Amino acid sequence: MSAGLGGVNTELLKTLATDPKKVNEQINLLWIGCGRQDFAFTGAKETSDALKQIGIKHSFIETEGEHHWRVWRRFLRDVAPLLFK
Numbered sequence: 096m097s098a099g100l101g102g103v104n105t106e107l108l109k110t111l112a113t114d115p116k117k118v119n120e121q122i123n124l125l126w127i128g129c130g131r132q133d134f135a136f137t138g139a140k141e142t143s144d145a146l147k148q149i150g151i152k153h154s155f156i157e158t159e160g161e162h163h164w165r166v167w168r169r170f171l172r173d174v175a176p177l178l179f180k
Contacts, residue, residue, distance in 0.1 A: 103141045108149065115150040124177055125153035128170040130160030 111118050125146070129139035136157070143155035156173070160166035 103138060103145055108145050111146075111151055112149040119150070119152050122152075124174075125151065126156070126174050126177065127153060128156040128158070128166075128174065130158055130162070130166045132160060133162040133166070135162065 127139050127143055129136045133139075139155070140157070143153065146153050156170070158166065158169065160169075
């Protein structure tokens, strides 16, 4: 799969997979949130699965909802406190 709107960026994943331990040490927070009815959900889920497969620590949050400000507002509420830990 190639990089695209909501798709998996395979070149980036190849780079991350070369040294996942180093990547995990350098990234404090990798958070992906997406509503199940969002047009980008498939790509977000595939990206999360690929990150898990290569050992990159991250959070993937899926909820009900579309590509809409109500979903984004909920995600912002949830992720904002994590930025200041």
